[in-house]
Amino acid sequence: MKKALIILAIVVSALILLVGGYALYLYVSFSSTADDMHTHIERDSSDFRSDDINFAARDPVSFLLLGLDSDRVDLGRADTMIVATVNPGDQSMKMVSIPRDTNTELVGRGWNDKINHAYYYGGEEMAIDTVEHFLDIPIDYIVTIDMDGFEEMVDAVGGITVDNRLDFEYGGFAFEQGELELSGEEALAYVRMRQDDPLGDSGRNERQQQVIEGVLREGANLTSVTSVGSILDAIGSNIQTNMGFQEMIDMHRYESSRHDLEQLSLSGEHSQLDGVYYYVVDEVEKERVTNTLREHLELEE
Known part of the structure; x- marks a missing residue:
């Protein structure tokens, strides 16, 4: 039971929802976590699908994770954007981080802008529509997760271990090259740094994925969680999703998919367009990622 709750706590990424339903089913009698997490959005299903998801048939499914920086809450822009696809048939998951400064069309606005501005202009609905259009997948x-909640969940699993490739200082912490043990506060600073990284957003995306993997590893260790209550509090207070309670329960059939995780990347270059700084994704690379995700979702060509 503890292991299932640990996995739910990993909702630092959309991947967590794969097994979170089972944990919620076990604990719903004393927790309102599922109700606290749920948010309604104005759409029934994706226009990029011909049929609705059938969990009983173990259809592949996709998630969009938006990390909202509480220090920038007045701006309403997503600090982190990660797409995850899950295929229970081959028991695997794929994950790609979208650089927040990526230049693309904002669906519903009629012009190009930074992709993370979609949430600012149109909330969850425009963010979903824009990412669907950008990657050509449902x-x-x-x-959505408040980044303070990210910190709480790292602490809830007892901290994480990462392999740092770059010496740097940020947020009052010094991060030496090599293997590091990070608390929640340290992990948040670790993923926020961007300006001093030669790889910019790409380097930051790499660190975000390292932290997610670190939480996944700790989540597999029964001794890494000492307080079930703190995990539930972190989830209910800081995470919102349009997934309903019954859908969360149904997702327990997908649990084995978490053991095979492949990370994809969107290569590109930094550029100024009309005096504004953007990240321009290479079209060939984007097509490669799109094809990989569409195949993983078992979509028709």
Whole structure:
């Protein structure tokens, strides 16, 4: 039971929802976590799908994770954007981080802008529509997480271990090259740094994925969680999703998919367009990622 709750706590990414339903089913009698997490969005299903998701048939499913920086809450822009696809048939998951400064069309606005501005202009609905248009795949569910909640969940699993490739200082912490043990506060600073990284957003995306993997590893260790209550509090207070309670329960059939995780990347270059700084994704690379995700979702060509 503890292991299932640990996995639910990993909702730092949309991947967590794969097994979170089972944990919620076990604990719903004393927790309102599912109700606290749920948010309604104005759409029934993705226009990029011909049929609705059938969990009983173990259809592949996709998620969009938006990390909202509480220090920038007045701006309403997503600090982190990650797409995850899950295929229970081959028991695997794929994950790609979208650089927040990526230049693309904002669906519903009629012009190009930074992709993370979609949430600012149109909330969850425009963020989903824009990412679907950008990657040419359906987004079935969205998860938003306050970055302070990210910190709480790292602490809830007892901290994480990462392999740092770059010496740097940020947020009052010094991060030496090599293997590091990070608390929640340290992990948040670790993923926020961007300006001093030669790889910019790409380097930051790499660190975000390292932290997610670190939480996944700790989540597999029964001794890494000492307080079930703190995990539930972190989830209910800081995470919102359009996935319903019954859908969360149904997702327990997908649990084995978490053991095979492949990370994809969107290569590109930094550029100024009309005096504004953007990240321009290479079209060939984007097509490669799109094809990989569409194949993983078992979509028709």
